[in-house]
Amino acid sequence: MSTAVRGTSRRRVPRGGHGSRYRKGDNLFGYIFIGPWLVGFITLTLIPVISVLFLGFTRYSMFAPPHWIGATNFIQMFTTDTRYWASVRATLYFAFVSVPLKLIFALAVAMVLATKHRFVGAYRAIYYTPSIIGASVAIAVVWRQIFASSGLVNYLLAMIHITVNISWIGDPRTAIWTLIILVVWQFGSPMLIFLAGLKQIPAELYECAAIDGARFWGKFFHITLPLLTPIIFFNFVLQMIFGLTVFTQAFIVTGGAPLDTTNFYALYLFQKAFSDFQMGYGSAMAFILLVTVAAFTALVFRSSPYWVFYQTEVK
Amino acid sequence: MMSPVSGGAAYVSERTQERLLRKRRRDRINSTLFHVGVIVLGFIMIYPLLWLAASSLKGRDEVFTRVASLIPLHFTWSNYAAGWKGFGGTTFTTFYKNSLIYAIFGTMFATFSSAFVAFGFARIHFRWRGLWFACMLATLMLPVQIQIVPQYILFSQLHWVNTFFPLLIPPLLCQAGQAFFIFMVVQFIRGIPIELDEAAEIDGAGRMRVFVQIIMPLIKPALVTVAIFSFYYTWGEFLTPLIYLNSPTLYTISVALRSFADPTGITDWGAIYAMSFLSLVPVLVVFISFQRHIVEGISTTGMKG
Numbered sequence: 001m002s003t004a005v006r007g008t009s010r011r012r013v014p015r016g017g018h019g020s021r022y023r024k025g026d027n028l029f030g031y032i033f034i035g036p037w038l039v040g041f042i043t044l045t046l047i048p049v050i051s052v053l054f055l056g057f058t059r060y061s062m063f064a065p066p067h068w069i070g071a072t073n074f075i076q077m078f079t080t081d082t083r084y085w086a087s088v089r090a091t092l093y094f095a096f097v098s099v100p101l102k103l104i105f106a107l108a109v110a111m112v113l114a115t116k117h118r119f120v121g122a123y124r125a126i127y128y129t130p131s132i133i134g135a136s137v138a139i140a141v142v143w144r145q146i147f148a149s150s151g152l153v154n155y156l157l158a159m160i161h162i163t164v165n166i167s168w169i170g171d172p173r174t175a176i177w178t179l180i181i182l183v184v185w186q187f188g189s190p191m192l193i194f195l196a197g198l199k200q201i202p203a204e205l206y207e208c209a210a211i212d213g214a215r216f217w218g219k220f221f222h223i224t225l226p227l228l229t230p231i232i233f234f235n236f237v238l239q240m241i242f243g244l245t246v247f248t249q250a251f252i253v254t255g256g257a258p259l260d261t262t263n264f265y266a267l268y269l270f271q272k273a274f275s276d277f278q279m280g281y282g283s284a285m286a287f288i289l290l291v292t293v294a295a296f297t298a299l300v301f302r303s304s305p306y307w308v309f310y311q312t313e314v315k
Numbered sequence: 316m317m318s319p320v321s322g323g324a325a326y327v328s329e330r331t332q333e334r335l336l337r338k339r340r341r342d343r344i345n346s347t348l349f350h351v352g353v354i355v356l357g358f359i360m361i362y363p364l365l366w367l368a369a370s371s372l373k374g375r376d377e378v379f380t381r382v383a384s385l386i387p388l389h390f391t392w393s394n395y396a397a398g399w400k401g402f403g404g405t406t407f408t409t410f411y412k413n414s415l416i417y418a419i420f421g422t423m424f425a426t427f428s429s430a431f432v433a434f435g436f437a438r439i440h441f442r443w444r445g446l447w448f449a450c451m452l453a454t455l456m457l458p459v460q461i462q463i464v465p466q467y468i469l470f471s472q473l474h475w476v477n478t479f480f481p482l483l484i485p486p487l488l489c490q491a492g493q494a495f496f497i498f499m500v501v502q503f504i505r506g507i508p509i510e511l512d513e514a515a516e517i518d519g520a521g522r523m524r525v526f527v528q529i530i531m532p533l534i535k536p537a538l539v540t541v542a543i544f545s546f547y548y549t550w551g552e553f554l555t556p557l558i559y560l561n562s563p564t565l566y567t568i569s570v571a572l573r574s575f576a577d578p579t580g581i582t583d584w585g586a587i588y589a590m591s592f593l594s595l596v597p598v599l600v601v602f603i604s605f606q607r608h609i610v611e612g613i614s615t616t617g618m619k620g
Binding site for chain 2: 025026027029030031032033034036037038039040041043044045046047048049051052055062109112113115117119121123124125126127128129130132133135136137138139141142143144145146150151152155156159185192237241244245247248251252265266269270273274279282283286287289290293294297
C-alpha cells in the first residue's frame with residue numbers, strides 16, 4: 001500500500017526532468033521566478049542581437065538617427081578595409097596558437113599533479129593563481145613593463161650575457177607572442193578541470209594496460225587521451241570563444257600596435273564603435289562575429305561524435 | 316636490516332629484498348625530482364606577482380638598477396603614498412570606493428538573482444520552460460562584443476551613461492555572464508530530493524517559502540562559488556566601466572589604473588607598481604581564504620559542461 005502511494009507520487013511529480021503535467025499556479029510562479037532573467041534576456045540580449053543586424057546596414061554616429069546604407073558596411077569590410085583583415089588574421093592566429101598551447105600545458109601539468117604526493121593541494125593553488133589575476137589591468141601593466149626594451153626579460157637575458165635591445169612589445173614579430181604567453185600562463189583553470197577528469201579514469205584500465213605491456217605513451221594515447229576527450233572538448237569550446245574575443249590584455253599591453261599585428265577583432269570593433277563612433281560599422285562587425293561564433297560552435301558540436309568519446313557508450 | 320615484508324612466515328629471498336629496497340630508493344629519488352620540478356615551475360608561475368610586490372617596495376632608483384631582484388635593498392612605502400594620490404585631483408580612495416560599490420552590489424545581485432531564476436528552472440513545470448532554458452544555455456556561447464553597441468545605445472537613451480546603472484542592471488537581470496552560474500545552481504538544486512519541497516508544501520508552505528526556507532539554505536555551497544566568481548568578475552571587469560564611466564570621480568580601479576599607467580607620461584613606475592599590486596589585494600585575499608572551496612568548485616562544476 002505504502003509503496004504504491006509512493007510510486008504514484010513519484011510519477012506525478014517528475015524529478016527535475018521534462019515534466020509535462022502542470023500544477024495549479026505553475027505557470028504564474030514559473031514566470032515570476034525566471035522573470036528577472038527573462039526581462040534581461042529580452043531587453044539586453046535578444047533585442048540587441050536582432051538590432052545588431054539592422055544597425056549593420058546603417059550609418060549611425062549616435063548624433064543623428066541611423067541612416068540606411070544597404071550592405072555598404074559589409075562591402076567595405078570585406079573589400080577595402082585592410083585593417084579589418086589584419087584584425088581577423090591577428091585574432092585567428094592568436095586563438096589557434098594560444099588555445100592548443102594552453103590546453104597542452106594544462107593537461108601536462110594536470111597529469112604531473114594527478115600523482116599521489118604531498119603538498120599537491122598547495123601546488124594546485126599556486127598554479128591556479130595566474131588564472132584569477134591574469135585578466136586584470138594590473139597584470140597587463142606589469143606585462144607591458146616585463147617585455148619593454150628596458151624591462152625584466154631583457155634584464156634577465158643580459159644577466160646571462162645575451163644583449164637584446166628590442167622591445168618585445170614594439171616589435172611586430174614578437175608582440176603577439178607576449179600576449180600568447182600571457183594567456184598560456186593562465187592555464188590553471190583548464191588544468192583543474194583536467195585534474196578532476198583524470199581522477200575519474202578507473203585505475204584498473206591502467207593496470208590492465210600495464211599487464212599487457214603498455215608503456216607511458218601507449219597508456220596516454222589509448223586510455224588517458226580518449227577518456228579525456230569530453231573534457232578536452234568542453235575546454236576547447238570555452239577557451240576558443242574566449243580567445244576569439246580577447247580584449248583587455250591586448251588593449252593595455254600593446255593597444256593593437258605594432259602595425260596592427262595585435263589589433264584583435266574585439267579591439268578593432270571597440271575602436272570603430274566607441275572611438276570613431278561608427279556604430280553601424282561596429283554593428284556589422286559584431287554581426288559577422290556572431291555568425292562566426294555560431295558557425296564555429298555548430299561545427300565543433302557536429303564534429304564531436306567523430307572525436308569525442310563518452311565512456312557511457314561502452315558500458 | 317628490517318625486511319619490508321613482515322610476518323616471518325613468508326620466505327623472502329635476498330634477491331626480492333634487494334629489489335624492494337632498490338624500488339624504494341628509486342621512489343624516493345622520483346619523489347624528490349617531482350617536488351623540485353613542480354616547485355621550480357611554480358616559482359616561475361608566480362614570479363610576476365612576487366616581482367610586482369617587490370618592485371612596489373623598491374626605491375626610485377632600485378626599480379631600474381636591480382630590476383629582477385625579489386628582495387628590495389631598502390624597503391620603502393613611499394610608492395604607496397605617492398600612488399594613492401591618484402591623478403587629476405582624484406585619489407585612489409575614490410577609485411577603491413567605486414570598485415567596492417560595483418563589486419559588492421554586483422555580486423549580491425548576481426548571486427541572488429541566479430539562485431532565484433535557477434529555482435524556477437529546476438523546480439517549476441511552467442509552459443515553454445525547455446525553450447527558455449535552451450535560450451539561456453545559448454547565451455553561454457555569446458561573446459559580449461555582440462551586444463555592446465545596442466546596449467550602449469539603449470543605456471544612453473535612458474541617460475544612464477556615466478552612472479552605475481549600466482554596470483549593475485545586467486547582473487540583476489542575469490545578463491552579466493551568469494548563464495553558467497544559473498546552470499550550475501539548477502544542477503545543484505536538482506540534486507536535492509524533491510520530497511523536501513513536497514513535505515514543506517504539505518505543511519502549507521508556498522513556492523516562495525519553499526525557495527527561501529528549504530532551498531536557499533541547502534544551496535549555500537553553490538552560492539558561495541557563484542559569489543566568489545561574481546566578485547572576481549566585477550572587481551576585474553574592464554570593458555563595461557571603460558565604456559560607461561566617463562568622469563574620473565566614477566572610475567573603478569581597473570579603469571583608473573589604465574589612465575594612471577598611461578605609457579605616454581609615466582615617470583613614477585614605483586607608484587604604478589604599488590597601485591597595481593593594491594588592486595590585486597582583494598582578489599588575492601578572497602582566493603587565499605576560499606582557496607579550497609574555489610579549487611573544488613571548478614573541479615566539480617567544470618565537469619558538468
